[in-house]
Amino acid sequence: MDLNILWFLLIAVLYAGFFFLEGFDFGVGMLLTSLTRKDVERRAIINTIGPHWDGNEVWLIVAGGATFAAFPHWYATMFSGFYMGFFLLLFALIVRGVAFEFRSKHDTPRWRYGWDRAISISSFFAAFLLGVVFTNLVRGVPIDADMQFTGTFWSLLNPISLLGGLTVVMLFCFHGANFLSLKLTEGLRVKAHGNAKMYFTAALVFALGLFAALFFTRSAFSDKGWITLILPVLAVASLIASRAMMEQKREGWAFITSSLAVVVTVAALFFALFPNVMISTTDAANNLTIYSASSSPYTLKVLSIIAAVMVPVVLAYQIWTYFVFRKRIKADAKTLTY
Amino acid sequence: MDIVLLSRWQFALTTIYHFFFVPLTLGLGWFVAILETMYVRSGNQMYKRLTKFWGKLFLINYAMGVVTGIVMEFQFGMNWSEYSRFVGDVFGAPLAVEGLLAFFLESTFLGVWIFGWERISKKLHAAVMWIVAIGGNLSAFWILAANGFMQHPVGYEIVNGRAQMTDFGALLGNPRALYLFLHTFFAGLVTAAFFVLGFSIYHLVRNHEVEAFKKSFYLSALIGLISAVAVGLAGHAQGVYLREVQPMAAAASEAHYETADPADFHLIAGIDQEGRRTTWSITIPKALSFLYFFRFSGEVEGLNNIQAQYEALYGPGNYIPNIPLAFWSFRAMVGVGTLMVLLTAGALIIAWKKYPDKWIKRSGWLVWIIFLPYIANTTGWILTETGRQPWMVHGLMQTKDAVSPNLTPATVLISLVGFVAIYAVLMAFDLFLLLKYAKKGLVTVEADSVPIAAVEAPKKRGGK
Numbered sequence: 108m109d110l111n112i113l114w115f116l117l118i119a120v121l122y123a124g125f126f127f128l129e130g131f132d133f134g135v136g137m138l139l140t141s142l143t144r145k146d147v148e149r150r151a152i153i154n155t156i157g158p159h160w161d162g163n164e165v166w167l168i169v170a171g172g173a174t175f176a177a178f179p180h181w182y183a184t185m186f187s188g189f190y191m192g193f194f195l196l197l198f199a200l201i202v203r204g205v206a207f208e209f210r211s212k213h214d215t216p217r218w219r220y221g222w223d224r225a226i227s228i229s230s231f232f233a234a235f236l237l238g239v240v241f242t243n244l245v246r247g248v249p250i251d252a253d254m255q256f257t258g259t260f261w262s263l264l265n266p267i268s269l270l271g272g273l274t275v276v277m278l279f280c281f282h283g284a285n286f287l288s289l290k291l292t293e294g295l296r297v298k299a300h301g302n303a304k305m306y307f308t309a310a311l312v313f314a315l316g317l318f319a320a321l322f323f324t325r326s327a328f329s330d331k332g333w334i335t336l337i338l339p340v341l342a343v344a345s346l347i348a349s350r351a352m353m354e355q356k357r358e359g360w361a362f363i364t365s366s367l368a369v370v371v372t373v374a375a376l377f378f379a380l381f382p383n384v385m386i387s388t389t390d391a392a393n394n395l396t397i398y399s400a401s402s403s404p405y406t407l408k409v410l411s412i413i414a415a416v417m418v419p420v421v422l423a424y425q426i427w428t429y430f431v432f433r434k435r436i437k438a439d440a441k442t443l444t445y
Numbered sequence: 446m447d448i449v450l451l452s453r454w455q456f457a458l459t460t461i462y463h464f465f466f467v468p469l470t471l472g473l474g475w476f477v478a479i480l481e482t483m484y485v486r487s488g489n490q491m492y493k494r495l496t497k498f499w500g501k502l503f504l505i506n507y508a509m510g511v512v513t514g515i516v517m518e519f520q521f522g523m524n525w526s527e528y529s530r531f532v533g534d535v536f537g538a539p540l541a542v543e544g545l546l547a548f549f550l551e552s553t554f555l556g557v558w559i560f561g562w563e564r565i566s567k568k569l570h571a572a573v574m575w576i577v578a579i580g581g582n583l584s585a586f587w588i589l590a591a592n593g594f595m596q597h598p599v600g601y602e603i604v605n606g607r608a609q610m611t612d613f614g615a616l617l618g619n620p621r622a623l624y625l626f627l628h629t630f631f632a633g634l635v636t637a638a639f640f641v642l643g644f645s646i647y648h649l650v651r652n653h654e655v656e657a658f659k660k661s662f663y664l665s666a667l668i669g670l671i672s673a674v675a676v677g678l679a680g681h682a683q684g685v686y687l688r689e690v691q692p693m694a695a696a697a698s699e700a701h702y703e704t705a706d707p708a709d710f711h712l713i714a715g716i717d718q719e720g721r722r723t724t725w726s727i728t729i730p731k732a733l734s735f736l737y738f739f740r741f742s743g744e745v746e747g748l749n750n751i752q753a754q755y756e757a758l759y760g761p762g763n764y765i766p767n768i769p770l771a772f773w774s775f776r777a778m779v780g781v782g783t784l785m786v787l788l789t790a791g792a793l794i795i796a797w798k799k800y801p802d803k804w805i806k807r808s809g810w811l812v813w814i815i816f817l818p819y820i821a822n823t824t825g826w827i828l829t830e831t832g833r834q835p836w837m838v839h840g841l842m843q844t845k846d847a848v849s850p851n852l853t854p855a856t857v858l859i860s861l862v863g864f865v866a867i868y869a870v871l872m873a874f875d876l877f878l879l880l881k882y883a884k885k886g887l888v889t890v891e892a893d894s895v896p897i898a899a900v901e902a903p904k905k906r907g908g909k
Contacts (some may be wrong), residue, residue: 172541179533186522187849208508
């Protein structure tokens with residue numbers, strides 16, 4: 108296996124990690140305002156992701172950085188091509204980040220609920236925009252022979268990419284609700300459980316619709332043929348398994364299987380793309396591949412050594428943080444600290 | 446307005462804004478870690494309260510630094526795709542490593558620190574804060590290694606019109622980057638020292654928690670003086686090196702148009718950019734040679750001479766950056782830097798004299814010194830980044846060739862206006878919270894461990 112393939116895989120892993128981790132905390136963010144109106148309960152909900160969300164977001168930053176370092180042309184074409192998409196994503200992430208930090212630092216109801224609403228709305232848009240971006244990635248966008256994106260903002264907003272956006276939203280809501288029913292107690296746990304059921308149906312319908320749309324129209328899926336169906340089928344199976352686990356009140360397994368659904372969905376996108384990293388709808392000859400878009404072998408080697416040392420270390424301490432904060436969180440003003 | 450100009454404005458404004466928050470994060474992390482260590486070692490609750498108090502202000506500031514930092518990473522690809530293609534092989538690596546090695550560390554452990562007070566042992570909790578501080582400063586190193594390459598490219602070769610890395614060690618050991626890092630590291634400490642000093646004075650003047658704020662005052666005065674001197678020394682060393690590798694930027698910072706030996710130093714000067722000369726000036730004879738060579742002779746090349754060399758080397762064009770901007774930024778930075786050395790020295794004298802009442806009573810206005818490092822930090826970066834112009838990467842790629850060719854002015858204008866608007870709103874919220882907590886003092890710390898208002902959300906949307 109050459110280093111180009113290794114870095115394609117590593118970037119896929121980084122995005123999968125990001126979708127899995129930030130997926131549930133985007134989900135938690137979206138559910139925050141609809142689950143309860145009580146401030147204590149909202150604080151409890153935020154505390155389930157409080158220690159983690161910032162570290163989770165770094166997965167996106169590292170994924171972006173790794174794309175820049177290992178495949179500069181991919182980074183350049185994608186980020187300049189999806190300019191408005193990324194601008195709006197940044198906007199959402201900015202609002203979301205400060206909202207978490209600011210919401211509890213002042214105590215008028217207007218302040219609290221304003222920021223809570225900001226958390227929900229920005230989480231929704233961040234998830235939605237990620238879905239739009241990644242759907243466009245596998246559908247392909249107009250790219251010329253100089254690797255330049257030649258479309259406009261509007262060419263990114265097609266029905267299928269909007270469907271992709273909503274699919275990610277529903278999937279994250281389901282995933283987030285599973286996480287919450289694992290982390291909360293009593294009434295909130297029950298509510299989260301109920302929400303998960305609701306979002307399961309939506310996620311399933313949207314995911315089936317999206318995969319069908321990608322398979323029956325021109326995209327990386329249909330280009331490559333039936334073999335790309337294996338992973339989507341697995342993703343949908345994980346989703347259904349998660350629902351079954353919920354039914355049996357096995358919340359740990361329900362969360363693990365919903366995580367699997369998210370990870371396998373990302374894997375499906377990257378598998379369909381490979382060995383391309385950007386698909387040109389103008390001419391297949393203009394596709395950016397893991398070879399035409401990559402850095403030099405020397406750079407890839409240096410990066411590989413650093414990643415081989417650091418990735419296990421990062422995983423170890425991030426897992427440790429989940430271990431430290433493994434207890435369920437009770438919505439009780441006396442015990443809630445932060 | 447074209448996309449180059451708009452993109453430059455966007456990058457400049459978002460970077461300057463980002464760097465309002467970064468230095469305080471870099472420096473204040475050490476303060477909080479030191480205070481928490483003092484708490485763990487002494488068991489004295491006062492230090493715990495101080496840790497939480499400055500820690501709270503650290504967090505409010507940190508959030509702003511993080512969210513504005515993501516913008517930086519994305520913007521290279523969004524607005525400067527040709528730059529990204531050209532240098533990605535070299536420049537991308539430190540950015541990726543920054544995330545993997547430093548930012549993961551900082552943000553993950555900060556999460557543990559915020560929520561971990563009752564979950565992990567005291568010692569481990571203090572250690573976590575040290576990791577946060579180290580992680581933040583490590584981040585700065587990697588980012589500055591990347592920036593150092595733009596100022597003084599090393600460890601690369603040009604293959605098929607793109608820069609390719611040939612020596613990762615050279616990239617990290619780039620003296621330009623190391624000077625930048627030293628300068629930034631101490632600038633962070635100075636920023637935090639003035640922040641702590643200013644708010645300590647605020648409370649001492651009002652007789653709040655006198656014992657605790659005297660500790661803060663003394664700590665910040667001491668660290669502040671050492672760092673203010675160190676930041677000057679590192680800055681000077683950087684300036685000397687700058688003349689060797691970026692003579693144009695160095696000459697720009699001094700508005701030094703004509704080559705001279707020995708060269709005079711312009712304290713202040715009138716600048717005629719069109720005529721490429723100074724119209725009047727107050728000068729110190731031979732001082733510029735002295736600054737660069739430590740003796741009263743030595744040739745310092747002037748802007749006009751370097752311009753002629755660059756035309757011969759790179760073809761026709763204007764290679765002189767905006768001189769008044771570089772010249773006055775440099776003077777503002779150095780002037781404020783000198784003032785900060787004097788102020789921290791004065792603060793130490795106050796501390797050694799056991800805080801005489803009549804002095805303390807009259808020092809309420811000193812709260813405003815908090816802003817001084819921000820002026821120096823901002824003007825310093827304006828000098829560094831505009832002094833490099835017209836180059837994006839010195840000698841290799843010009844800024845006008847670096848922009849994303851697919852953008853339209855309207856698109857960039859929308860994002861520029863969007864960033865300015867959200868940043869302005871957030872600045873208002875940030876200042877509101879910082880001032881609220883800073884003014885309340887240590888009492889808020891206890892009250893805040895249970896921050897829950899026992900109220901229900903309004904039934905009506907948007908209502909109270």
